[in-house]
Amino acid sequence: MTTKTILFVAEPQAVSGIFSTLKEAGLQAGLADNLNGALQFVRKSSPAAIFCRPRLQGFAAEKLLAEAQADPDFPPVVVFSRDGTADEAQRFMELGARDFWLEPLLCEKIQAVLPRNDTPARPAAESTPSAPEPASGHVAPVGAAKNFQVIGKHPAMLRVLALAKQVARSKATVLISGDSGTGKEMFARFLHYHSDRANQPFVAVNCAALPEHLLESELFGHEKGAFTGAINRKLGKFELASGGTMLLDEITEMDLGLQAKLLRVLQEGEIDRVGGVETVGVDVRVLATTNRDIEQTVQEGKFRQDLFYRLNVIPLKLPALHERGExxxxxxxxxxxxxxxxxxxxxxxxxxxxxxxxxxxxxxxxxxxxxxxxxxxxxxxxxxxxxxxxxxxxxxxxxxxxxxxxxxxxxxxxxxxxxxxxxxxxxxxxxxxxxxxxxxxxxxxxxxxxxxxxxxxxxxxxxxxxxxxxxxxxx
Missing domain, CATH: 1.10.8.60 (Helicase, Ruva Protein; domain 3)
Structure with a gap:
């Protein structure tokens, strides 16, 4: 397999810690701290993707994105920041950024945006919750490994694991609940990689990371000209996940208006792109997670009861670690x-x-x-x-x-x-x-x-x- 190369445009101390992890995953990384250095690296090494800071001394991400817009063969650009805002994310994505992330940078995030034709297989998953997702979610490589290892022998965990195995091959929606850090996303990936959809995309979206108007475009996509800055059609995560699995992380943070549109996707199997006039059919298995008491959230009027029933076909409640003994x-x-x-x-x-x-x-x-x-x-x-x-x-x-x-x-x-x-x-x-x-x-x-x-x-x-x-x- 050809080793992929990626480019960081950032301070050395911001990315040095991840270089060894990328090397273990079969990726090579280069570093530049200004626009000319980045463009020279692109011409010489043809990186699969570029990850850049919004600002450095002598560098502005807007100029790099302008170069990308002028060259159809330019690698995708992801802007990452320590403490970016939703408005900043929207502005950079309207300028052509592939995505806008908040730190930390993780190998799995980086692999997710690389072209799929020879993306390195994701390492075998462990019994750990994944670190925080990029602002708009990510797509796991097709054909990733299935050998998940769940660490634990407490009866409460074994019961959840047995139920997950039993329902993994179905298309039923699963609502995974539990405190933060209990491993909800790990179980979602377990369900996907033990299903008949394991060789299809796994797409994760953090519903708390973006405001309603950005999250709608991220989930359902938009047409060219749908809003200011929408210079091209963008496929939403539901279309990218078609044939595979969609994880809606922190589902209880979703706005009520978007909840109604999500319910329609679950019932009808079709979406409407923002600014579109035609419906698009999708075949997606939906998993959702929450660390809230979702039934209480329904009673408070903050979550649709009909959507709760539609998601809660198979409930998985993960025990807290202090309940798991040895x-x-x-x-x-x-x-x-x-x-x-x-x-x-x-x-x-x-x-x-x-x-x-x-x-x-x-x-x-x-x-x-x-x-x-x-x-x-x-x-x-x-x-x-x-x-x-x-x-x-x-x-x-x-x-x-x-x-x-x-x-x-x-x-x-x-x-x-x-x-x-x-x-x-x-x-x-x-x-x-x-x-x-x-x-x-x-x-x-x-x-x-x-x-x-x-x-x-x-x-x-x-x-x-x-x-x-x-x-x-x-x-």
């Missing part, structure tokens, strides 16, 4: 092995105290939080035994091993204060400190803070409201 230990071992392999490090043993901590912790961020903690533990343990200190580390109190516990000559912190920083504290207090610290480090950016913590933005928002009620000043 599954936390199994998952911890799995993630430690994964990150040791990724970082080429020896696999550390778990101390008895660490195992007990994993069993006792209530895991508000579920599997996603556990995954992040295990990556931290692998890096900090350095091959030695994993202890609770690696989970509850205070970055400001930690001392590297080669200092042998010595205190820097410039450290004027009183010894009793340092001892207090290293002492054990209640988990809710540690949680509060980590939340506030992440907000400080990101300048109050909730999206980035939630990513650092390994939780959803909604969970972070709830924590912030809780702390404000206690009278705390939150960044």
């Amino acid at each position: 599954d936390a230990l199994l998952l911890a071992e799995f993630f430690v092995a994964k990150y040791c392999a990724a970082y080429n490090m020896p696999r550390p043993p778990f101390s008895d105290e660490a195992r007990q901590w994993l069993l006792d912790y209530d895991w508000p961020g579920n599997v996603r939080e556990l995954q992040n903690l295990m990556e931290r533990a692998v890096l900090l343990a350095g091959g030695g035994p994993v202890t609770p200190a690696h989970f509850l580390m205070d970055p400001e109190a930690w001392q590297p091993d080669d200092l042998d516990g010595a205190v820097s000559d410039t450290d004027t912190t009183p010894p009793e204060t340092r001892d207090e920083a290293l002492s054990v504290m209640p988990l809710h207090e540690m949680e509060k400190r980590l939340v506030l610290k992440s907000l400080n480090e990101t300048g109050g950016n909730r999206t980035q803070a939630a990513e650092l913590l390994g939780i959803s933005v909604r969970t972070l928002r709830n924590k912030i409201n809780e702390y404000k009620q206690l009278g705390l000043v939150v960044p």
